[in-house]
Amino acid sequence: MQKLVDIVAGVTNGSLKASAVVEEHLARIVARESEIHAFNLVTADQARTDAAKVDEDVKAGKKVGALAGVPIALKDNMCTRGVETTCSSKILQGWKPPYDATVVTKLRAAGAVIMGKTNLDEFAMGSSTENSAFGPTKNPHDVSRVPGGSSGGSAAAVSAGFAAASLGSDTGGSIRQPAALCGVVGVKPTYGVVSRYGLVAFASSLDQIGPFTSDVRDAATLLEVISGHDPMDSTSIPQPAPSLVSVLDHGVAGMRIGRVTDLPEGCEPDVLARLEAAFDALRSAGAIIVDIKLPSIQYCLTAYYLIAPAEASSNLARYDGVRYGNRVDAADLNSMYAATREAGFGEEVKRRIMLGTYALSAGYYDAYYGKALKVRRLISDDFAHAYEKTDVILTPTSPSVAFKFGSKTDNPLAMYLCDVFTIPTNLAGHPAMSVPFGTGADSMPVGVQVLATTLGEQAMFKVAAELERSL
Amino acid sequence: MSEVAALPNGWQLIVGLEVHVELATKTKMFSASANRFGDEPNTNIDPVTLGLPGALPVLNQHAIELAIRIGLALNCKVQPCTFHRKNYFYPDLPKAYQITQYDHPLNIDGHLMLPGDVRIGIERAHLEEDTGKSTHFGGSSGRIHGSDYSLIDFNRAGVPLVEIVSRPDIRTSEQARQYVGELRSILLAVGASDAKMEEGSMRCDVNVSVHKLGTPFGTRCEIKNVNSIRSVGRAIDYEARRQVDVIEGGGTIRQETRHWDDATGRTETLRTKEDADDYRYFLEPDLVPLVPDQSWIDAVRAALPVLPAARRQALAELCGVDKDGESAFVVVERGQDDYVSAVVAAGGDPRRAVVYVQQAFAEQSATPKVPAKDLAALTILERDAKVTSTQAKTLLTDLIEAGGGDVSAMATKRGFEALDKSAVEAMVDAAIAAEPGAWQKYCNGEEKALGALVGAVMKSSKGKADGKVITALLQAKRT
Numbered sequence: 023m024q025k026l027v028d029i030v031a032g033v034t035n036g037s038l039k040a041s042a043v044v045e046e047h048l049a050r051i052v053a054r055e056s057e058i059h060a061f062n063l064v065t066a067d068q069a070r071t072d073a074a075k076v077d078e079d080v081k082a083g084k085k086v087g088a089l090a091g092v093p094i095a096l097k098d099n100m101c102t103r104g105v106e107t108t109c110s111s112k113i114l115q116g117w118k119p120p121y122d123a124t125v126v127t128k129l130r131a132a133g134a135v136i137m138g139k140t141n142l143d144e145f146a147m148g149s150s151t152e153n154s155a156f157g158p159t160k161n162p163h164d165v166s167r168v169p170g171g172s173s174g175g176s177a178a179a180v181s182a183g184f185a186a187a188s189l190g191s192d193t194g195g196s197i198r199q200p201a202a203l204c205g206v207v208g209v210k211p212t213y214g215v216v217s218r219y220g221l222v223a224f225a226s227s228l229d230q231i232g233p234f235t236s237d238v239r240d241a242a243t244l245l246e247v248i249s250g251h252d253p254m255d256s257t258s259i260p261q262p263a264p265s266l267v268s269v270l271d272h273g274v275a276g277m278r279i280g281r282v283t284d285l286p287e288g289c290e291p292d293v294l295a296r297l298e299a300a301f302d303a304l305r306s307a308g309a310i311i312v313d314i315k316l317p318s319i320q321y322c323l324t325a326y327y328l329i330a331p332a333e334a335s336s337n338l339a340r341y342d343g344v345r346y347g348n349r350v351d352a353a354d355l356n357s358m359y360a361a362t363r364e365a366g367f368g369e370e371v372k373r374r375i376m377l378g379t380y381a382l383s384a385g386y387y388d389a390y391y392g393k394a395l396k397v398r399r400l401i402s403d404d405f406a407h408a409y410e411k412t413d414v415i416l417t418p419t420s421p422s423v424a425f426k427f428g429s430k431t432d433n434p435l436a437m438y439l440c441d442v443f444t445i446p447t448n449l450a451g452h453p454a455m456s457v458p459f460g461t462g463a464d465s466m467p468v469g470v471q472v473l474a475t476t477l478g479e480q481a482m483f484k485v486a487a488e489l490e491r492s493l
Numbered sequence: 494m495s496e497v498a499a500l501p502n503g504w505q506l507i508v509g510l511e512v513h514v515e516l517a518t519k520t521k522m523f524s525a526s527a528n529r530f531g532d533e534p535n536t537n538i539d540p541v542t543l544g545l546p547g548a549l550p551v552l553n554q555h556a557i558e559l560a561i562r563i564g565l566a567l568n569c570k571v572q573p574c575t576f577h578r579k580n581y582f583y584p585d586l587p588k589a590y591q592i593t594q595y596d597h598p599l600n601i602d603g604h605l606m607l608p609g610d611v612r613i614g615i616e617r618a619h620l621e622e623d624t625g626k627s628t629h630f631g632g633s634s635g636r637i638h639g640s641d642y643s644l645i646d647f648n649r650a651g652v653p654l655v656e657i658v659s660r661p662d663i664r665t666s667e668q669a670r671q672y673v674g675e676l677r678s679i680l681l682a683v684g685a686s687d688a689k690m691e692e693g694s695m696r697c698d699v700n701v702s703v704h705k706l707g708t709p710f711g712t713r714c715e716i717k718n719v720n721s722i723r724s725v726g727r728a729i730d731y732e733a734r735r736q737v738d739v740i741e742g743g744g745t746i747r748q749e750t751r752h753w754d755d756a757t758g759r760t761e762t763l764r765t766k767e768d769a770d771d772y773r774y775f776l777e778p779d780l781v782p783l784v785p786d787q788s789w790i791d792a793v794r795a796a797l798p799v800l801p802a803a804r805r806q807a808l809a810e811l812c813g814v815d816k817d818g819e820s821a822f823v824v825v826e827r828g829q830d831d832y833v834s835a836v837v838a839a840g841g842d843p844r845r846a847v848v849y850v851q852q853a854f855a856e857q858s859a860t861p862k863v864p865a866k867d868l869a870a871l872t873i874l875e876r877d878a879k880v881t882s883t884q885a886k887t888l889l890t891d892l893i894e895a896g897g898g899d900v901s902a903m904a905t906k907r908g909f910e911a912l913d914k915s916a917v918e919a920m921v922d923a924a925i926a927a928e929p930g931a932w933q934k935y936c937n938g939e940e941k942a943l944g945a946l947v948g949a950v951m952k953s954s955k956g957k958a959d960g961k962v963i964t965a966l967l968q969a970k971r972t
Contacts, residue, residue, distance in 0.1 A: 101547045114546065121540050123547060222546040227778035255549050256780050333778060336580050339589030340544050344645075355637065359582060382580075382773035391775065 026092050026186045026240035033091035033133075036080055040073040040091030043186075044135055047093045050183045051137075058160050060169075060179040062098045063106055064138040069093065072135045079133075087133035088247050094129060095185035097176045098139035099146055100231070101220040102126055109222050110154035111144045113341045113348055113366025123220020124252045125189060125231055132247045137185045140175030144368045145338065146196055146224040148172050149440035152431055153370045161204060163466055167424040170200030170440075173234070177204040180234045187244050188234045193224050194326050195419075195444025197232045198456040202419035202469025205458045207241045207486070208234050210444075212477050213451035214259035216245075217252030223337040225330035226257075228448040238457065238486045242266035245479070259477070269480045270487040275308030277485065280412035280473075283313050286320060286442050289421045292462030297418050300459055300470045303492035304416075304485065314408040314415065318400040319446055325397035326445045327438060328381045332391050334371075335378030341366060373434065402450045405475065413481045415473040417443045419456040423466035443471060453479050457486045459493065499665075500703065502741070506733045507702045507710050508663035510725075512676060513656050514686040515623060515694040516559045522622040522653035523550030523592065530692055534646035542651045544587030549779050556653035557599075559685040560620050561785060561793045563655050564600025566683050566800055567615045573784040574599045574619075576777040581770045584637075585625035585645045593621035593656075595774050599783070605659075605679070606802055607671045608817035614660030625650040655685070661700065661710065666729040673697060673722050678801040678826060690721050697725055701732045703740070711736065712746040716760055718753045728753040732760050804830050812843040820851040828859030841869030842876045853889050862896040871900045881959035884909040910957065917950070917958045921966045924949035936971055943967060 024043065032038025048066055055061060076091045096102065099109045101119035103126075108114045122130070129136065143153035151159040151174030159174040161167040162182040169178040173190030177200035180188050190197040192210035201208025209232040216231040223229060233244040249263035281301060301311050343349030343362030350361035367375070381390035408415065420440060430437040447454040453476075456469035470489060474482035500506055518528050524541035540548035564571045577595035598619035605613050626649045631641025657676065663669050677695060680688045688695040697720075702713035714736070719728050736746050750769075751760040799807075808830045809816035824830050829850050836846040849868060854861050871892060875885040884904070891903050904910070912920075924946050925932045934942035943964065950963045 101545075107546070109546075117546075119540075119545065119547070121545075121548075218547075219549050220547040223779075225778075254551060256551050257778075332775060336578050336590055336773070336775070339580060339582065340546070340587065342582065342584075342589065344584050345543060345587065346545070355584065379773065382775055384771045384773075387773075387775075 023183045023236055024186060025237060026089070026235060027243055029092050029186055030088065030090055030243075033076060033080060034086055038091070040076040040080075040135060041070065043091055044069050044073040044093055044137075047137060047184060047186070054162070054182055055184065057165055058162055058178055058182050058184075059157060060140055060159050060175045060182060060184055061095070061138045062108055062110060062141050062156055062175070065105060065136060066138075068105075069135050069137050072130075076133050076135065087131060089129065089244070090133035092134045092187060093137045093185045094134045095137045095140045095176055095179040095188035096126065097142055097173050097188070097190045099142060099191060099222040099224075100126060100189065101222065102136070102139065105139070107139065107222070108156075109145045110142045110156055111366065111368070111371070112155045113362070114222075114346075115155075115348060117347050119220075121220065124217035124254060125248045126220065128248050137179075140173070140179050140188060142175055142196075143172035144371050145222070145334070146172040146191055146193055146229075147334070147370050147374055149195070149199055149437050150425075150427075150430065151175065152427065153368055155368055158427065161424045163205060164424065164464070167426055167466065168203065170203035170420070170424065172196040172200075173208075174200045174204075176234050177201050177206055177208065180204070180206045180236060186235070187240060189231055189248070190234055191221055191224070191229055191231050192444075192448065193228045193230075193330060194448050195441040197234065198444050198454060198469070198471060199420045199440055201234055201456040202458075202471075203424040203467065205467030205469075206234050206236055207238055207455065207457055208232065208469075209241050209245055209455040210447065210453060211245060211249060211479060212259070212453045213448075214257050215249045215263070215453070215477070215479070217255040217258050219252055219254040223333075225333040226337060227333060228326075228330060230448075238483065238490045239267065239270055241455070241486075242270060242483050264477065264479050266479060266483050269484050272484050273307060274304055274485055274488045277304075277309045277414070277481065278312045278412040279304050279309045279485065280312050280314040280408055280415035282316055282319070282415060282417055284315050284317060284319065285417060288439065288442070289418055290423065290462060293418045293420070293422065293468050296459050296462060296468040297416065297470055300416055300489055303489060307488050307492065309485075309488075312412045314412055316401070316404045316408060316446065318397060318404045321397045322401055322446045322449055323438060323442055325394040325401075326441070326449060327377065328390050328394035329398065329449070331374040331378030332381045332394075333378065335375045335382065338367075338371065338375055370434070398449045401446050405446075405450050405452065409475040409478075413474070414478070414485050416485075417471045417473065419443060419469035419471040423462045423464065423468060447473055452476055453482055455482060455486055457489050459489060500733055500737055502737075503705050504703050504733075504737050505706050506664055506666070506729070507661050507704060507713075508666075508669050508729055509661035509700040509713075510659045510663065510669060510672060511656060511698040511700070512659075512673065513654050513696045513698075514563075514680055514688055516556050516653040516655060517684065517686050518553055518555045518559065518653055520553060521651040522553050522556055522620070523651055526651065528652050529648070530694065532648055534644070534648060537648040538650075542587070542647055544589075550592060550777075552780065552783065553653060556620065557783065557785065558793060559653075559683075560599055560618065560655050561790060562683040562797060563657070563680065563685050564603065564618050565790070565794050565797060566679050567600070567603035567605055567618060567657070569600035569603030569615060569618055571600055571785060571790050573597070573782060575782045576620075576780045577774045578777050580773045583624070584643065585627045585647075585650070587625065587647065587650055591622060591624065592777055592780070594619035599785075605672065605675060607668055607675060611668060613662045613668075613672055616658045616660050618655050618657045621654050621656060623649050623652040623654050661702075666726040666733075669699070669729055670722050670726045673725055675801070682798055682801055693720075696720070699725060699728055699732075701729055701736065702746070703733055703736045711740075712748050714746065714748070714760075715750045716753050717750060717763065718755075720755065724753060724755055727755075727758060728760060731758060735760065801825050808833060808847065811837055812847040814844065814847055820847050823851050827854070827857075829854055829857070829861065832859070832861055832865060835865035836869045836872070839866040839869035840873065841865070842872035845872035845875060849889055853886075853893060857893075861893075863892050864897045867892060867897045867900060874900060874904065878959060878962070880904055880909050881957065882961055883956065883959075912954055912957050914962065917954065917962055918966055920950045920953050920958060921946075921963060921970070923953065925970070935967070
């Protein structure tokens, strides 16, 4: 598979045609997409047009962007002007946004070629893509297994070579967990590093866009392009994008790597073994392993499943059939709302809307939502203490390798546990990324998660690059 | 002025007002769409206004500044604040939540003074966004329930609002009207809003309860759809009597929202507390806390104009009129107090200057065309009895029509010259002699009889005698 950086280099110096690159990727889509179902929509015609434009610009001697000719897939919860954006939900089926998300504008400006919109768990709620209204995505390493989720389509698209890179969104692990399960790199940046303008909201205080790529350098390159302050997003951090590619070869000598001694249980032994191997690799490279505790981590899953649904219940209230998306007609207004939402939302989305509505209701707020906010402060305090002693923290990304379809669909709590290692980062607003680090049970990929403090992306990428080099 | 008597049997009225004002910004609270009344429906819209998936709010700096102006003008503390989501379903609320301020509003703990030095506390003045405007067709009620279909105009959605919440310090419907009037004057003076109740850029919700002195406040009802200052008074008077009647009839007042019907002059139940929405307020995650710099607040305060109450006070002191009187109110409301000052500075008689402007300059702007020195000259002609007050009025009309001029020349052209006092006195004596019956009645204290005597003198002087001089002479002779 071609690396993103090699495509950019080749297209820019004229040794590679963007059109040819796009055709290679389209050919792989033709060969395997019916089996994988990574995409809700492949925009082949537009991709060919955009690639041809890049080639013309190169030929005309014009300066091309930092992603010239790179085929990129977008999770189908990012708005694309005039191109259907569904969130894998029936309620939005057919909706064509009148505007581009900020990340889409940045990608286009950098010369990227958008290949299409990828599948996800409906409204990004899930860990397997089994909650998509349009059917699940398959894991390219074993099509009887899930790709993870919610950004399963974006992870599978990179893993299957349908795109050189993709964007996903991560609310509780929705980039990192599918990256681990599909054997690719996935990054959740610090909250506020990448603009959320045009990302259809699931839980606004947790959602963050980030890249999927086949290696760490590609991830750094893509993240540099999509980050930076956006005046359209009030929660966007008002400072320039951090330089990441420049630190990749710095090594980890003297860096302090945190090992969490009170990590939640329930991890597969192979996954833990790969984590130990990662510590060994970093130690060999000159890093110092430091034991740390995160006492509040045991409450994070519960807190997350109050905060995220609470925000979701508010964010998803707008899908009422009045202005856009699907409407089910009924005798009066309230019946129309009810019928539209009954038909338009899937089971998991309904479950979370109900959970969140309840958690915010008068008489229950203090016991549920209010208490969850306290846990959020506690875990942030835990991390603050830990980062006094350490530069990054290493944990597993997912407790298990990719699981079989249907194995967790009857038990929502078992599914929620997939995110036990990824959720604390979102609650704290910190960056974290999953790096492929060998295989576990049934030769399925295992990811190691590198966590850092607010705007600690440089330290995180140094360690990720070292892990990759050590393989 | 008050049309309704006080409440019977020792009942005391308690009123608090919630006033929403649309801010006079160029663009909306959270987006770049135009904030303009009266445009074609659904033309001032964008993804943020329509609450499209993925759109995010960004605070309008100018809206914040106008809200701070309001807070400072109402003597509020301006503080760091946050935004919350107020969640409810309605077709004209595109996100299904309104962004508003909840437990940490921008402005708190202010007050506003009414005539007679009555102090009305301001609990808070917070920022929020307006909804779209629904129009319901078919059905009889004009409301969504039972209508055939509804149209929504999103031009108003996202227009910046400040909600000004008074404390329950208002005790009469007259005070409530004064409060709304004074608030409106302040909003206009600081340029925060055009405050047009008829266009809905200023809207009042009225909280009314009754109790007996020395007992706790009664249960309140909130009255909506009160669309004019006059309606504020009428709605309160109706609602207070209704509540007294219910309680005296052995009933109890339910906490509820009531709808004012201006045509029938009644309030009726809109919804009770039981079926009120649970708004599920929570901190708006798409916005960050707003922390206005002290230097910004100080700059806004320094740039505030002199407020209406202070201007009335200054005018009253300059002209020797009552600061709570009609002339001070009217002249300041029109912004003509600076002009009156200029007339006085040009040597004009202060009291006559303010009265002339109050009575004759209703159609004029804050800077009337008549030069201050010309109006000053007219007040002096009248003060020195060179013309009668009736003649002065005629000359004032001439002066306004001509846009200024030499009033002495105008008086001469009209043939106006006041008779000297001895000539008038002779005519008065003649009138007493000619109307002995009227004179006798007047001397017996029948003030109405004065008219016949004054009329007789006016007639014999062909209108050149000053009515005030005639009256003064008659009064002097009566004793």
